[in-house]
Amino acid sequence: xxxxxxxxxxxxxxxxxxxxxxxxxxxxxxxxxxxxxxxxxxxxxxxxxxxxxxxxxxxxxxxxxxxxxxxxxxxxxxxxxxxxxxxxxxxxxxxxxxxxxxxxxxxxxxxxxxxx
Numbered sequence: 001x002x003x004x005x006x007x008x009x010x011x012x013x014x015x016x017x018x019x020x021x022x023x024x025x026x027x028x029x030x031x032x033x034x035x036x037x038x039x040x041x042x043x044x045x046x047x048x049x050x051x052x053x054x055x056x057x058x059x060x061x062x063x064x065x066x067x068x069x070x071x072x073x074x075x076x077x078x079x080x081x082x083x084x085x086x087x088x089x090x091x092x093x094x095x096x097x098x099x100x101x102x103x104x105x106x107x108x109x110x111x112x113x114x115x116x
């Protein structure tokens with residue numbers, strides 16, 4: 001582990017202690033390139049934060065999600081969103097970490113979910 005990796009990990013873990021914070025840790029900024037990062041509220045935009053972090057974060061970021069939102073809240077969102085919102089390469093790991101059978105994922109097309 002390099003010094004940079006250690007510092008980044010320490011910063012993410014330090015952020016775990018601030019569960020009620022209204023801002024995401026700076027280490028999450030690269031996952032939100034198409035959003036105004038300063039305006040993202042992790043409580044109000046829980047689904048977006050979870051999806052972006054699951055798709056683009058590493059295990060330390062996933063640990064932050066788990067500590068911040070809780071296992072059950074994350075699992076609930078992962079089962080409600082269309083499976084296409086989750087990158088295929090992450091689904092297997094998700095199913096192991098969050099105890100989700102691959103048959104439980106929501107395979108309903110996006111347009112059908114929105115009622116259009």
